[in-house]
Structures are given as structure tokens and as C-alpha cells.
Amino acid sequence: MSLLELSNVTAGYGQTPVLFDISMKVEKGDLACLLGRNGVGKTTLLRSIIGLNALSKGSMVFDADDISKTPTYKRAKYGIAYIPQGREIIPYLSVLDNLKLGLAASGRKSKKVPDEIFEFFPMLKEHLSRQGGLLSGGQQQQLAIARGLMCNPKLMLLDEPTEGIQPSIVQEIEETLKRINKEKGITVLVVEQKIDFARQLAEKFFIMDKGAIVARGETKALTDSMVNQYLAV
Ligand SMILES: Nc1ncnc2c1ncn2[C@@H]1O[C@H](COP(=O)(O)OP(=O)(O)OP(=O)(O)O)[C@@H](O)[C@H]1O
Numbered sequence: 564m565s566l567l568e569l570s571n572v573t574a575g576y577g578q579t580p581v582l583f584d585i586s587m588k589v590e591k592g593d594l595a596c597l598l599g600r601n602g603v604g605k606t607t608l609l610r611s612i613i614g615l616n617a618l619s620k621g622s623m624v625f626d627a628d629d630i631s632k633t634p635t636y637k638r639a640k641y642g643i644a645y646i647p648q649g650r651e652i653i654p655y656l657s658v659l660d661n662l663k664l665g666l667a668a669s670g671r672k673s674k675k676v677p678d679e680i681f682e683f684f685p686m687l688k689e690h691l692s693r694q695g696g697l698l699s700g701g702q703q704q705q706l707a708i709a710r711g712l713m714c715n716p717k718l719m720l721l722d723e724p725t726e727g728i729q730p731s732i733v734q735e736i737e738e739t740l741k742r743i744n745k746e747k748g749i750t751v752l753v754v755e756q757k758i759d760f761a762r763q764l765a766e767k768f769f770i771m772d773k774g775a776i777v778a779r780g781e782t783k784a785l786t787d788s789m790v791n792q793y794l795a796v
């Protein structure tokens with residue numbers, strides 16, 4: 564059984580649908596990317612998976628549970644982590660307190676940041692008492708991923724983690740996401756606009772256009788003509 568399965572999902576904002584009849588499966592252990600031009604509904608799709616946008620039609624199953632109507636905080640406890648576009652670090656809280664927000668989301672009792680977080684992100688250990696807002700964009704992105712990892716998720720949803728980040732950090736983020744996937748077995752779904760990054764990172768892809776999934780498959784089968792048709796600006 565798939566870890567996440569969407570069947571004929573329609574969703575949007577208020578009365579305005581943005582996603583139309585989306586069916587997709589994400590398998591346990593997948594490292595997949597979700598591609599598409601600006602405004603096609605990528606963020607809305609992630610928001611629907613975490614429950615921030617209600618479904619007007621269709622259903623969603625996560626790890627054998629129907630979560631179509633489950634509130635967002637419970638989806639986090641079930642094991643879905645969401646790293647939003649723009650990172651949403653709390654600027655005036657310390658790095659440590661930002662990390663602990665991830666523990667709160669998971670409903671875990673422990674108050675301690677597990678050592679493995681610092682194995683994945685050694686930089687954070689050096690900046691624990693700094694205000695989150697004083698980190699660089701790339702460091703804030705790493706903090707946001709670390710915060711997502713704190714709830715020990717089964718599925719991580721990341722929305723454009725490389726947006727506005729310098730190339731050396733992009734490379735680090737790529738390596739870290741691969742490690743999180745391979746070493747921890749966490750399933751990863753990344754929204755991405757940079758085709759080269761997506762090709763290097765992900766094994767599978769979905770392409771969205773106008774609120775629908777229009778292509779999908781193994782990343783090695785992602786052709787230039789698909790890129791030109793759906794992704795070139
Ligand atoms: N809060 C909102 N209220 C109403 N409409 C919205 C809202 N957020 C997004 N939309 C609309 O939903 C559509 C899809 O937006 P969405 O943010 O999901 O696209 P996206 O693929 O993530 O774009 P980008 O690549 O620019 O991040 C757009 O037409 C957008 O105007």
C-alpha cells in the first residue's frame with residue numbers, strides 16, 4: 564500500500580477551486596519532486612496534504628488512515644512534516660526554541676533535541692542561542708528542515724527549499740535530503756522549480772499544470788520536451 568494516496572482531490576480557497584481531480588500515489592521510501600510553473604497549484608497541493616486547504620471533493624489516505632477530514636495538527640502527529648515555502652522561521656526565537664517548536668508539533672514528551680539533528684545539521688549546534696532571524700537564508704532553510712525532522716516524520720513535504728539560496732548551500736541541502744531519505748527511510752516530496760536540482764535529487768517526478776497532474780514517472784524518464792512543454796518560462 565502507498566504511504567500517501569490522493570484520489571480525485573479537488574481543493575482551493577473558499578469557493579475557488581485551484582486543484583482539479585488530482586490522483587497521485589507516493590510510495591514508502593520515495594524521494595519525489597513536484598514540478599510546475601508559477602501559480603499552477605504546487606503549494607496548494609502541499610497545503611491540502613497537510614490539511615490547511617479543505618478538500619471539496621475526493622479523498623486522501625496516509626499510512627492506511629483516511630485523513631481527508633483530519634485536522635492539520637493531527638496529520639503532523641501521524642507523521643507528516645511540512646516545511647513551507649519561505650521557511651517560516653520565528654525570527655525573534657532562538658535556533659533552539661525554533662527547533663523545539665518541531666517537538667511541540669509532534670506531541671512528543673521529550674524536551675531534548677536528539678543528537679542526530681546535529682549530525683544532519685552541524686551548523687545549527689554552533690548557533691543554538693542565536694535568534695533565528697539572524698541566520699542566513701540557507702541556514703534558515705536548514706533550520707526549517709531540522710525542525711520538520713524533530714517530529715520524526717514518515718513523510719516530509721518541502722516547498723521550494725532552494726528558493727533564493729546560494730549554490731553551495733543548495734548542494735548541502737540536496738545531500739542532506741538524500742541522507743534523510745536513505746538513512747532514515749523518510750519519504751520525501753519536494754516542490755522545486757530548478758530542473759537540474761530536481762533531476763539530481765529525486766528519483767520520481769510529478770508535473771503540475773493548471774491545477775492538475777499532467778505527467779509523472781521516474782526522473783530519468785523526464786524528457787526535454789516535457790520540460791519545454793510544462794516547465795520552460
Ligand atoms: N490564499 C489564497 N487565496 C486565494 N487564492 C490563492 C491563495 N493562494 C494561492 N492562490 C491561488 O491559487 C493558485 C495556485 O497557487 P499556488 O501558490 O498553489 O501555486 P504554486 O504552484 O505554488 O506557485 P509558485 O511557484 O509561485 O509558488 C494561484 O492562482 C493563486 O493565485
Ligand SMILES: [Mg+2]
Nearest residue numbers: 605606607648
Ligand atoms: Mg508555491
